[in-house]
Amino acid sequence: MKRRNFVQLAGMGAGAMLLPVSPFARTVDAQHLLAPGMDVLEKKRLANVALNAAKSSGASYADIRIGRYLNQFVVTREDKVQNIVNTESFGVGIRVIADGTWGFASTSDVTEDGIAKAAKQAAAIAKANAKVQKEPVQMVPVASYGDVSYQTPIVKNAFEVPVKDKVDLLLKANAAAMDKGASYVNSIMFLVNEQKYFASTEGSYIDQDIHRTWPTFNVTVIDKESGQFKQRGAFSAPVGMGYEYLDARPEDQIVAPGDVMLYNKSYDIVEDAAMAAEQVKQILSAKSVEPGKYDLVLEPSHLWLTIHESVGHPLELDRVLGYEANYAGTSFATLDKWESKDFNFGSDQVNLFADKTQVGSLGAVAYDDEGVKTKQWDLVKDGILVNYQAIRDQAHILGEKESHGCCYADSWSSVQFQRMANVSLAPGKEQLTPEQMISGVEKGVYIVKDGSYSIDQQRYNFQFGGELFFEIKDGKIAGMLKDVAYQSNTQEFWNSCVQVCDERDYRLNGSFFDGKGQPGQSSAVSHGSSTARFNGVNVINTARSIG
Incomplete structure (x- = not known):
């Protein structure tokens, strides 16, 4: 800034x-x-x-x-x-x-x-x-x-x-x-x-x-005896909507596993703030996670950030070509991988698409900033890398006859250039609820909402935290955990995806301030998904790592 x-x-x-x-x-x-x-x-x-x-x-x-x-x-x-x-x-x-x-x-x-x-x-x-x-x-x-x-x-x-x-x-x-x-x-x-x-x-x-x-908050609770403190942010999503988003409607509330209240299409900030204070107290007394391999069940309010960093950014064509390198790096997903037509970006459960037309999303417009009508297109189909995000002066490199419509400038004083579209994980084709997904997990962690993260300059090796963590034991929620983060690389992680819940669980979240370029620009972008399961992911204890 x-x-x-x-x-x-x-x-x-x-x-x-x-x-x-x-x-x-x-x-x-x-x-x-x-x-x-x-x-x-x-x-x-x-x-x-x-x-x-x-x-x-x-x-x-x-x-x-x-x-x-x-x-x-x-x-x-x-x-x-x-x-x-x-x-x-x-x-x-x-x-x-x-x-x-x-x-x-x-x-x-x-x-x-x-x-x-x-x-x-x-x-x-x-x-x-x-x-x-x-x-x-x-x-x-x-x-x-x-x-x-x-x-x-x-x-x-x-x-x-x-x-x-x-x-x-x-x-x-x-x-x-x-x-x-x-x-x-x-x-x-x-x-x-x-x-x-x-x-x-x-x-x-x-x-x-x-x-x-975007309405948001941060709640802090201090344990006076130990001097420790924990925080929880809002479960709101930044949205491409008006003030009606804050007209909380009971039908838009979602009771997720672990008795966590989540929201879709409208948001109750008062209820969420009260719930946050209660949950932060639970986090303070929660069990610290044992490091090891776990099956992860990732809720949409968490998974959006992993999609953003490990899919959205590396599939921006200017990063792939090395035109964008100084701000957050280039990409491992080079053209030769796309040209091979058989690069396994993920498992056959993984279908990732870009879409600038999703109603309620941050990136929803009818035309981009070079006058191209927006649309939806596939990036990864049945696990195979099939496309990137490209604008008018890039599309010919891919043999495309039209731009993808993802050009944007954050101000009249900024030159427009290629920006991330709303990039999302498609819902699963078979009917599956989060509760049913969890019932099949013997040893796992259920993660709600995004937290701190780190990813390398090729958008490949990464580490992600979250807000709330719940232990899954023999198909049931066994209590709250803390000090959780998972480590993987992009290809390994998305290839470990074995299940995605159906469209009834699909929700958007996103970022108001996705940075890129030099001089830096910021854009707003959403990412959707249903709850998804990833098997055998390495989980670390962040408290022990720091200690």
């Missing part, structure tokens, strides 16, 4: 520091977040100014993104409000191809003169870059969509909900945790609205209004 971003968000709490805010964002009042943005006809008029200026400057292709990015962060701790921050960032990014080479420029001067100047600058940069370009940019075709629009299908715009109501809800959740014995609790509500207009010389004029919501 840039220092100026850090200073801008100072006082918001550790969790809020992780959420990127454009260095060009300005602080506004809450009512300003509801002010209408620029009229779509005016956006089209200014877009044409940019496209014409780029072409007259020698560009063979040009696109423009007019972006208005709105954020609201509400941060509390125990019975106090720590901060409420509202930000707006508004500007234009222009990308061109001139002399077979990319050029990019951006400006916050959203006027005819400002936009024309930026378009000419982008063309000049492209021509300068062309002097060292070895091969011209090759872009697969894209349809011309004309004037189209898309909005996240929200029921309740979170920015229309009074700030007082949000504060009251977070403080109510904090109080519920404190009443159950929490020593400390902090809670945060992240709200995002991206208003993006895209136009290109290929004839598309695309207006999109994207909403995301």
